[in-house]
Amino acid sequence: xxxxxxxxxxxxxxxxxxxxxxxxxxxxxxxxxxxxxxxxxxxxxxxxxxxxxxxxxxxxxxxx
Amino acid sequence: xxxxxxxxxxxxxxxxxxxxxxxxxxxxxxxxxxxxxxxxxxxxxxxxxxxxxxxxxxxxxxxxxxxxxxxxxxxxxxxxxxxxxxxxxxxxxxxxxxxxxxxxxxxxxxxxxxxxxxxxxxxxxxxxxxxxxxxxxxxxxxxxxxxxxxxxxxxxxxxxxxxxxxxxxxxxxxxxxxxxxxxxxxxxxxxxxxxxxxxxxxxxxxxxxxxxxxxxxxxxxxxxxxxxxxxxxxxxxxxxxxxxxxxxxxxxxxxxxxxxxxxxxxxxxxxxxxxxxxxxxxxxxxxxxxxxxxxxxxxxxxxxxxxxxxxxxxxxxxxxxxxxxxxxxxxxxxxxxxxxxxxxxxxxxxxxxxxxxxxxxxxxxxxxxxxxxxxxxxxxxxxxxxxxxxxxxxxxxxxxxxxxxxxxxxxxxxxxxxxxxxx
Ligand SMILES: Cc1cc2nc3c(=O)[nH]c(=O)nc-3n(C[C@H](O)[C@H](O)[C@H](O)COP(=O)(O)OP(=O)(O)OC[C@H]3O[C@@H](n4cnc5c(N)ncnc54)[C@H](O)[C@@H]3O)c2cc1C
Ligand code: SF4
Numbered sequence: 001x002x003x004x005x006x007x008x009x010x011x012x013x014x015x016x017x018x019x020x021x022x023x024x025x026x027x028x029x030x031x032x033x034x035x036x037x038x039x040x041x042x043x044x045x046x047x048x049x050x051x052x053x054x055x056x057x058x059x060x061x062x063x064x
Numbered sequence: 065x066x067x068x069x070x071x072x073x074x075x076x077x078x079x080x081x082x083x084x085x086x087x088x089x090x091x092x093x094x095x096x097x098x099x100x101x102x103x104x105x106x107x108x109x110x111x112x113x114x115x116x117x118x119x120x121x122x123x124x125x126x127x128x129x130x131x132x133x134x135x136x137x138x139x140x141x142x143x144x145x146x147x148x149x150x151x152x153x154x155x156x157x158x159x160x161x162x163x164x165x166x167x168x169x170x171x172x173x174x175x176x177x178x179x180x181x182x183x184x185x186x187x188x189x190x191x192x193x194x195x196x197x198x199x200x201x202x203x204x205x206x207x208x209x210x211x212x213x214x215x216x217x218x219x220x221x222x223x224x225x226x227x228x229x230x231x232x233x234x235x236x237x238x239x240x241x242x243x244x245x246x247x248x249x250x251x252x253x254x255x256x257x258x259x260x261x262x263x264x265x266x267x268x269x270x271x272x273x274x275x276x277x278x279x280x281x282x283x284x285x286x287x288x289x290x291x292x293x294x295x296x297x298x299x300x301x302x303x304x305x306x307x308x309x310x311x312x313x314x315x316x317x318x319x320x321x322x323x324x325x326x327x328x329x330x331x332x333x334x335x336x337x338x339x340x341x342x343x344x345x346x347x348x349x350x351x352x353x354x355x356x357x358x359x360x361x362x363x364x365x366x367x368x369x370x371x372x373x374x375x376x377x378x379x380x381x382x383x384x385x386x387x388x389x390x391x392x393x394x395x396x397x398x399x400x401x402x403x404x405x406x407x408x409x410x411x412x413x414x415x416x417x418x419x420x421x422x423x424x425x426x427x428x429x430x431x432x433x434x435x436x437x438x439x440x441x442x443x444x445x446x447x448x449x450x451x452x453x454x455x456x457x458x459x460x461x462x463x464x465x466x467x468x469x470x471x472x473x474x475x476x477x478x479x480x481x482x483x484x485x486x487x
Contacts, residue, residue, distance in 0.1 A: 013415055013424065014470035015383065021474070026467045052086070053386055055114065055415065057133055 002038055002062040003047055010058040016050040023047060038064070069402035070358055073098050076163060076173040078151050079332075080104035082112070082382065083363025084179035085137045086389030092141045094397055100143050101171070103163065105150035105180075106216070109135060114382055116220035117245040118417050122252065123224065127217055150201070151180075154339040158357040166201040175396045178336075178347050178361040179389065182329035182380060184213035190299065210307040211299060211323045214242060226322045227255055234258070235310050235320040237296045239266035241416045243326025244279065247288050248418040257288045258318050260310075262295040272431045274449060275461050278442045279418075286419050291316075299323060329380060331365045346378040351407040353392045360395050362388035372409040372480070373428055373458075381414040411476045421445055424466060426473035427459025438486055439468050448472075450486050457485035 003023060014026035022043060025033045039047060051059045075091060077084045080102045088102055104110065111120075112133035119125035138145075153164040154176075161173045190211070191204040206212075212223045227234065227250055234250050236243045239261035247259045263269055265276030266283075283290050295313040302308015302321070309319045333343050341356050342348040346367030349355045353368055361368075363385035367378040391408040398405035416423040429451035438460075440447030448462035448469065457480055462469035475485045 011417075011422065012466055013422065014466040015413070017467075018413075018470045018474055026470065028467060030464070030466060052137070053383055055382060057136070 001041070001044060001047070002064055003034060003036075004060045004062055005032060005034060006058045006060075007032070009056045010054075011056055013055060015053050015055065016059060019050045019053060020046040024050065067399070067402060067404065070174060070399045072096070072174045072396070072400040074173050075100055075175040075177065075396065076161075076171060077102040077177040077179055078163065079179035079181055079363075079365075080106075080145055080147070081110045081179065081181055081363070082134065082385035083181065083365075083389040083392075084177065085134060085143075086386045087177045087179060087362055087393040088143045089137050089141060090390045090393035091397070092143070094394065096397055096400075097142075098174075101173075102143060102145045103149040103151060103165075103171075104145065104147050107148040108217075109145075109147065111217040113215070116217060117214050117242050118249060120217070120220045121214075121224050121227070121246065121249045127221065130217060151335050152201075153335055153337070154341075156340045156356050156359050161358050174358060175399070176359045177389075177392055177396065178355065178359065178365060179363050179385075179392075180332035180335070180365050181385075182331045182364040184215040184219075184325070185327040185330050186213065186325065187296065187299075187327070208299060208301055208307045209305055210321055211325065213325050213327075214246065215329070223322070223324065227253060231255060231321040233318070233320045234322045234324065235260065235318055236324045236326055237310070238262075238326035238328070239279070239283075239290070239292075240326050240328060241267075241414075243324065244283065244418055245416060246324050246326065247283060248286065251286050251288060252419070258291060258320070259283060259288050260291045260294060260296060260312060260318075262293070262313075264293050266290075266292075269431060271425075271429060271461060272433065272435055272451075274435045274437075274442065278447075278463065281442075282418060282421060282445070329364070331378065333365070351409075352395050352405040353388060353408050354395060354399075354405065358396075358399065360392040362392035366392075368408065370409055370428075371407045372411065372477070375428070377412075377428060379412045381412055383413050384410070411473050413473055421463050422466065424462045424469040425459060426469055427451065427457070427476055429459030429461070433458050436486070438472075439465055452482055455482050456480045457482045460485075 016024040111130040152166045155162045194203045197203040233256045236247045236259040266279040268276045297311040300309040311317045347361040349368040351369040353360045355361045364380045395405040414425045433451040433453045446464040448465045451459040460472040
């Protein structure tokens, strides 16, 4: 599974970080960083939850 | 404790918005393959609501995109959505759940999800019946054109049309979050704006002094004529059938060709009278979102006991509708297995965009909680405050500090202990 963020629409509100801090981090500079672009299957349900709760629909999952 | 399993062949969801469609997607994601019906009052598909006072109103998001932001949640799933089906009444007895429509048609269900949300408030007497209103199905419209609320896509587009026509002045009544967003969007479009708030400061009822002063300054600095401590007296006709001015409780009069009423929202509960459910500022649920045998509720309409706060609450936030839609669907499926489910405990979270300011709030602060600055400086429009009540942190408010807000929220989910949230 590959996590893709559309940075053009992401507004750095950090909701995804609250759900899956292993994958998403909004740093002090207010930008979102992907800590792990290819997270393991054990994180799938958390990443899917982040997809559902991102207010900007900026996150998607690509299967490899 | 557990109960007899409910045989779930058909589930009906009332309300095809964020909570309802999230519940629908959850039933399918959990592998439940019964008959799934969603009944919705609106004749057209609802949209995602947050953009209605922001991007849709500003013209930077197409209406179709606001609709798909909602409907993508059930894309490709087997869900029978019935638009133009306003539920008029309900009878919920154990093993006999019925929903009644205005044409007296009825449907039955083995499980029901109540997700009827809330509707914008109008001042008493301002709505009049429309020509196609019937005793059976009453319909209303505002007495004067140019006066708006914002709850639906149509509301937002109607206001946008009025703002695009180059009005002399927009008056916003109520400096709550939605009113404040409308004011900000209209200012960005170059419209002159007066915002009227009955309380001495914006958001004073929920958030208290420092935050209210910050929001007041934000709007004044962006050219809003802010009138605090005065209320709406009357909406006055100008050209026939159209608003021309408002008068305020201090006797002043403001000429206005567009008026937006940001008077808050009320939960949609009328249809539940006599249903057998307890209704009191929301559908009264237990801590698992269970409202009665076979019936759960989610989103703006649900009042439940949040065990994290040890408090009954009803939350009108976007993310809450998603979280509760999921939790309520799982609760109903648990009943199908004879289980009593799990409590839904959460830290409510809300955002609002005003000018260049991203506002976020986590928790459930009260206006008389102590406010402690935990980061930055309001003068820089980049700061965060925490709300303290005794040994507890009840909430965090942040402007342009998303990281601080989310970290505090994560800690609050573990414990509300002040020293844990604000180390
Ligand atoms: C303009 C605006 C901006 C917002 N901005 C933000 C924001 O920035 N951040 C944030 O956190 N939240 C925001 N919100 C709040 C958020 O949109 C709501 O909390 C969310 O929409 C609640 O979803 P819901 O599904 O519970 O209810 P609703 O969205 O209210 O949907 C309820 C649905 O039920 C239908 N219905 C009602 N009665 C009946 C009936 N008797 N029979 C059949 N159907 C019925 C309605 O037609 C509606 O489609 C905003 C809301 C608005 C209006
Ligand atoms: S939740 Fe969405 S908008 Fe918010 S930071 Fe994550 S990707 Fe960006």
